Amino acid sequence: MNTNRLFNILVPLISALIGLIAGALIMLGFGYNPIKGYAALWNGAFGDIYYFGETVRQVTPYIFTGLAVAFAFRSGLLNIGAEGQVIVGWLAAVWIGTTVEAPMIIHLPLAIIVAGLAGAIWGFIPGLLKATRGVHEVIVTIMLNYTALYSANAIVRNVLSDNEDKTPDVAGTASLASEWFQNMTYFSRMHYGIFIALFAAVIMWFIIERTTLGYELKSVGYNEHASKYAGMSVKRNIILSMVIAGAFAGLAGAMEGLGTFGYMSVQSGFNNLGFDGIAVALLGANTAIGVVLAAILFGSLKVGGLNMPTEAGVPTELVDIIIALIIFFVASGYIIRWAILRFKKEEK
Amino acid sequence: MDYVVEMLDIRKEFPGVVANDNITLQLKKGEIHALLGENGAGKSTLMNVLFGLYQPEKGEIRVNGKPVKITDPNIANELGIGMVHQHFMLVEPFTVTQNIILGSEPTRYGKINIRKAEREVQELSDRYGLRVDATAKISDISVGMQQRVEILKTLYRGAEVLIFDEPTAVLTPQEIVELMDIMRSLTAEGKSIILITHKLKEIMQIAERCTVIRKGEGIDTLDVAETSVTELASLMVGRNVSFKVEKEPAVPKETVLKIENLNVKDKRKVEMVKGMNLEVRAGEILGVAGVDGNGQSELIEAITGLQKSDAGKILLNDKDITNFSPRKVTESGVGHIPQDRHKYGLVLDYSVGENMVLQTYYKKPYSKYKTLNYNEIYKKAAELIEEYDVRTPSVYTSASSLSGGNQQKAIIGREVDRSPDLLIAAQPTRGLDVGAIEFIHNKLIEERDKGRAVLLISFELDEVLDLSDRIAVMFDGQNVAEVKPEETDENELGLLMAGSTKEKAGDQG
Numbered sequence: 001m002n003t004n005r006l007f008n009i010l011v012p013l014i015s016a017l018i019g020l021i022a023g024a025l026i027m028l029g030f031g032y033n034p035i036k037g038y039a040a041l042w043n044g045a046f047g048d049i050y051y052f053g054e055t056v057r058q059v060t061p062y063i064f065t066g067l068a069v070a071f072a073f074r075s076g077l078l079n080i081g082a083e084g085q086v087i088v089g090w091l092a093a094v095w096i097g098t099t100v101e102a103p104m105i106i107h108l109p110l111a112i113i114v115a116g117l118a119g120a121i122w123g124f125i126p127g128l129l130k131a132t133r134g135v136h137e138v139i140v141t142i143m144l145n146y147t148a149l150y151s152a153n154a155i156v157r158n159v160l161s162d163n164e165d166k167t168p169d170v171a172g173t174a175s176l177a178s179e180w181f182q183n184m185t186y187f188s189r190m191h192y193g194i195f196i197a198l199f200a201a202v203i204m205w206f207i208i209e210r211t212t213l214g215y216e217l218k219s220v221g222y223n224e225h226a227s228k229y230a231g232m233s234v235k236r237n238i239i240l241s242m243v244i245a246g247a248f249a250g251l252a253g254a255m256e257g258l259g260t261f262g263y264m265s266v267q268s269g270f271n272n273l274g275f276d277g278i279a280v281a282l283l284g285a286n287t288a289i290g291v292v293l294a295a296i297l298f299g300s301l302k303v304g305g306l307n308m309p310t311e312a313g314v315p316t317e318l319v320d321i322i323i324a325l326i327i328f329f330v331a332s333g334y335i336i337r338w339a340i341l342r343f344k345k346e347e348k
Numbered sequence: 349m350d351y352v353v354e355m356l357d358i359r360k361e362f363p364g365v366v367a368n369d370n371i372t373l374q375l376k377k378g379e380i381h382a383l384l385g386e387n388g389a390g391k392s393t394l395m396n397v398l399f400g401l402y403q404p405e406k407g408e409i410r411v412n413g414k415p416v417k418i419t420d421p422n423i424a425n426e427l428g429i430g431m432v433h434q435h436f437m438l439v440e441p442f443t444v445t446q447n448i449i450l451g452s453e454p455t456r457y458g459k460i461n462i463r464k465a466e467r468e469v470q471e472l473s474d475r476y477g478l479r480v481d482a483t484a485k486i487s488d489i490s491v492g493m494q495q496r497v498e499i500l501k502t503l504y505r506g507a508e509v510l511i512f513d514e515p516t517a518v519l520t521p522q523e524i525v526e527l528m529d530i531m532r533s534l535t536a537e538g539k540s541i542i543l544i545t546h547k548l549k550e551i552m553q554i555a556e557r558c559t560v561i562r563k564g565e566g567i568d569t570l571d572v573a574e575t576s577v578t579e580l581a582s583l584m585v586g587r588n589v590s591f592k593v594e595k596e597p598a599v600p601k602e603t604v605l606k607i608e609n610l611n612v613k614d615k616r617k618v619e620m621v622k623g624m625n626l627e628v629r630a631g632e633i634l635g636v637a638g639v640d641g642n643g644q645s646e647l648i649e650a651i652t653g654l655q656k657s658d659a660g661k662i663l664l665n666d667k668d669i670t671n672f673s674p675r676k677v678t679e680s681g682v683g684h685i686p687q688d689r690h691k692y693g694l695v696l697d698y699s700v701g702e703n704m705v706l707q708t709y710y711k712k713p714y715s716k717y718k719t720l721n722y723n724e725i726y727k728k729a730a731e732l733i734e735e736y737d738v739r740t741p742s743v744y745t746s747a748s749s750l751s752g753g754n755q756q757k758a759i760i761g762r763e764v765d766r767s768p769d770l771l772i773a774a775q776p777t778r779g780l781d782v783g784a785i786e787f788i789h790n791k792l793i794e795e796r797d798k799g800r801a802v803l804l805i806s807f808e809l810d811e812v813l814d815l816s817d818r819i820a821v822m823f824d825g826q827n828v829a830e831v832k833p834e835e836t837d838e839n840e841l842g843l844l845m846a847g848s849t850k851e852k853a854g855d856q857g
Contacts, residue, residue: 210719210720211715211718211719211720212709212710212715212718212719212720213718214720215702215709215720218698219695219698219706222695222696222697222698223691223694223695223696223697225691225692226691226692226693226694226695226706227695228654228674229652229654229674229684229686229692229693230674230678230706230707231673231674231675231676231677231678231679231707232675233673
């Protein structure tokens with residue numbers, strides 16, 4: 001058993017190492033110094049307290065979207081719609097944040113809850129269609145991503161602003177921004193949302209592993225027939241799973257709207273928080289703790305990568321390739337697992 | 349010595365278990381050699397060692413007298429060893445020939461020469477009397493034919509030794525007879541066969557010699573001609589097995605289940621149950637006999653709430669439960685051992701413990717305020733495992749890693765433990781070995797004696813005749829006759845199942 005644990009730690013480490021080596025080869029091939037490049041990546045993510053704050057800020061929504069995809073996946077559903085759920089959550093949070101007047105103790109929670117509800121509704125639609133009409137959730141969620149994007153743009157332009165490209169800032173009473181964090185991290189955009197994100201991960205763990213609801217959701221995901229035989233309502237569970245998943249993604253939107261930016265602007269395309277969430281979830285093996293770890297990796301690479309062009313002169317396109325390679329190798333841990341087992345077998 | 353394959357003193361360990369120990373199997377050229385053992389005794393492990401999927405810790409394998417190391421299935425193929433799997437490995441939309449050449453396609457300039465392959469396959473088929481159409485699509489041919497395609501596949505790859513893994517489990521009685529003819533013609537052509545099975549009758553019919561293994565250990569190799577079913581059974585199980593079910597006459601009491609003029613459609617909207625009437629009383633086992641596809645599955649689905657009925661009534665203890673949801677049916681006092689234990693009976697990815705509370709997880713003490721209490725769940729599971737002799741390393745083991753018999757015992761434990769008024773047992777012993785069958789039959793009778801109503805549905809006439817106190821024959825969606833087991837025989841039942849009326853069947857019987 002001891003060797004097993006060692007094995008489980010060793011595999012991701014070796015995978016990450018190979019990913020780094022692959023990235024280094026790419027940099028070498030294009031005539032850049034990989035040591036300088038990776039130093040820049042590290043500095044960009046953890047090099048000083050400002051960058052650290054920015055990394056935490058980026059990790060926050062990744063945790064939420066990762067949870068959104070992972071949660072649905074545990075009941076056998078592919079939530080490709082986190083992207084759209086983020087957008088409606090963002091919009092709802094900013095809407096409440098800019099139009100309602102209330103003391104913080106009411107205003108902030110209200111904005112967050114409404115964002116979660118908006119995401120939940122965006123998850124409810126594909127859930128309902130899947131449960132009652134058998135429409136595949138992938139199709140519906142992809143379409144709803146576009147619906148969310150363009151509806152949100154129209155509302156930002158015409159309802160929440162007077163034909164401008166962004167909404168006004170949310171009221172201070174609805175803001176997650178933290179002066180204390182900002183001062184501490186040299187004015188990064190780090191905000192209180194990280195605590196909510198970590199709490200959400202605990203919630204997901206508890207629902208999935210400890211409640212009767214989680215037992216039903218997993219059961220439906222594993223075997224619909226046996227679940228029906230056992231008296232569970234398959235339809236209800238499919239809908240619930242999508243609703244909860246949508247709520248997680250909606251909260252990611254609240255993080256952006258109330259924390260990072262404090263407003264919503266017209267977006268020319270998807271911001272990829274939701275799509276990256278798919279990778280975060282799969283990398284984290286669809287468990288709550290795994291999602292948190294994967295979100296940290298994603299967030300660090302994303303923020304750290306921004307520093308590579310300036311500090312090491314590596315062009316942005318190359319940075320994206322290197323980051324993708326690292327993630328690719330971490331995700332393909334099973335190849336490493338297979339290789340190690342093979343190696344062990346031959347030793348015998 | 350002219351042994352084609354020898355496995356000498358094989359030992360195979362998995363972490364924590366010895367799956368095979370001290371097993372010797374020597375296969376003569378041209379013989380049918382049975383490998384007999386209970387489910388989970390290690391038959392499959394042994395064959396996987398021979399097939400190169402596992403490496404033995406100890407022992408030697410010789411092919412044609414020469415020691416060999418078989419490290420993967422390709423080597424086994426090269427040595428002329430072929431396996432006919434229990435679960436077919438066929439690509440449904442492909443033709444017979446396409447399936448057979450898959451992986452070793454004859455090509456010319458990169459193009460598959462399908463004509464040539466078809467000719468070869470047809471020749472092989474004719475030579476061994478398999479009567480397979482080389483150009484037919486797999487999805488269009490019967491299960492029996494599909495099995496022959498598997499046989500052809502091994503022959504096409506030049507197999508001299510064929511391993512048949514539980515080949516009769518999926519076949520109809522007629523197909524079994526045909527399979528046996530095929531096996532005989534194979535050996536007549538000089539092929540050698542290892543037949544993995546736990547069906548004693550078949551061994552007596554077709555095998556020349558038989559190697560028995562029990563709990564992973566090699567017990568003995570016998571000449572079939574000099575042994576008997578009883579001896580084989582006791583060697584396999586390790587104690588004397590009774591084939592006749594021992595039971596007292598039933599003392600039926602009040603009616604528990606009453607079905608009136610029930611109509612049910614199946615998923616394709618075809619009416620399968622047409623005006624069914626049935627009564628099951630407390631303290632009796634009612635057996636439903638019938639050929640598969642005469643509405644038995646739909647009848648059970650309607651009672652248990654898995655399928656809506658269109659007309660008629662289902663009464664449980666005089667309470668109307670027609671079209672109740674599965675949960676409400678369960679809570680009204682129905683236990684259900686489903687026909688397909690993998691599809692309905694278990695969530696295979698869940699642990700044994702989690703499976704034990706599949707219908708009760710939402711109740712105290714297994715959960716409180718919608719939060720599961722795993723201590724209570726696993727405690728209960730451990731009790732049931734003990735009581736129903738479910739052999740599993742622990743309650744945390746996933747249900748998928750249990751043998752079929754143990755999975756079934758787990759389901760029965762779970763269903764019986766709720767003490768339902770009505771216990772529905774659909775094909776409760778399908779695919780199980782004699783030890784497990786005996787256990788399950790005794791449990792059903794025990795439940796009857798406790799005053800429960802038992803509705804048994806089985807396609808095996810022996811089982812219906814042995815267990816039932818009353819037999820209802822189902823034909824074309826209706827209850828066409830009710831007979832007493834002591835007043836009927838297989839012959840009469842067979843005729844009734846085929847749709848002749850009782851008077852006529854009586855005349856002929």
